Amino acid sequence: MANTSAKKIAAQNEAALKNLLYGQVANNIIALIVRLLYRSLGRPNSITAIVFSLITLGLSQFIYTRLTSMGKPRRDASGAVVSPGDDLNQAGVTEWMFDVLYISWAVQVGSAVLGEWVWWIYAVIPAFAAYKLWGLAAPFLGTRSASEEGENVPMEPLSKRQEKLKKRSDRGDPRVKVQTRRA
Structure with a gap:
């Protein structure tokens, strides 16, 4: 029970x-089939679409292999969990890696089905990073928090x-001792 x-x-x-693994394989197959169907219907894929597809494929493959190497359990010969x-x-970076992977999958399939404008969804990633950085940097930049402004904070x-x-x-x-905090 110590290893539960x-x-x-x-x-x-x-x-x-x-x-x-299922998501990665299904995503790549769907995107490839849709792009090949468009080509067979006489709608050629542009060079930018092909380049962006390869970049997205590389990004999703990199994140997938990174998550696989991080999370793969090691077992000994008897099948017991070593690590x-x-x-x-x-939470944190691992969660964000999953988010970027899911966005990459959506962009890959969406751009194959709906068109090249779907690549703009990638703008969500730096916008979210800027939002998170602003939240981390706000106390150091001299902005006031809600409690310092005198607003009602639950x-x-x-x-x-x-x-x-x-x-x-x-x-x-x-019977109740009132304790004061020292600054």
């Missing part, structure tokens, strides 16, 4: 990697015990 967490992460990673790999469900709900102590304190009950 590692087994759980390994099982989740294996399922996620299997789904990623579960990195947790692919973790507080965490108090537990029953904290509510009881607050009521006692408001009544002036001597």
Whole structure:
């Protein structure tokens, strides 16, 4: 039972990697078939569409192999989990890699079906990065937070015990010690 967490992460990673493989293969086949059908119908693919398709294919393949190398569990000869790999469900860069991969798949198939204007969806990625960077840099740039502006910021709900102590304190009950924070 000591290895239960590692087994759980390994099982989740294996399922996620299997789904990623199916998605990667299906995405590439669909995009290729649609582009070949357009060509057979007399609508030639432009050079820019082919170049962008290759760039998107390279990006999605790079991210796919990176996620595979990160999340693939290692097992010994008996099948026991030696290392579960990195947790692919973790937030942060791994989550963003999945987002970029999904956007790449959507752009690949969408550009094959709907046209070259779908490439503009890639603008979402730097826009999101700028939004995240602004949120991280705002405290250092001197912008004020909502609490400093005097706006009503929702507080965490108090537990029953904290509510009881607050009521006692408001009544002036001597059993409640009021602690002040030192700056």
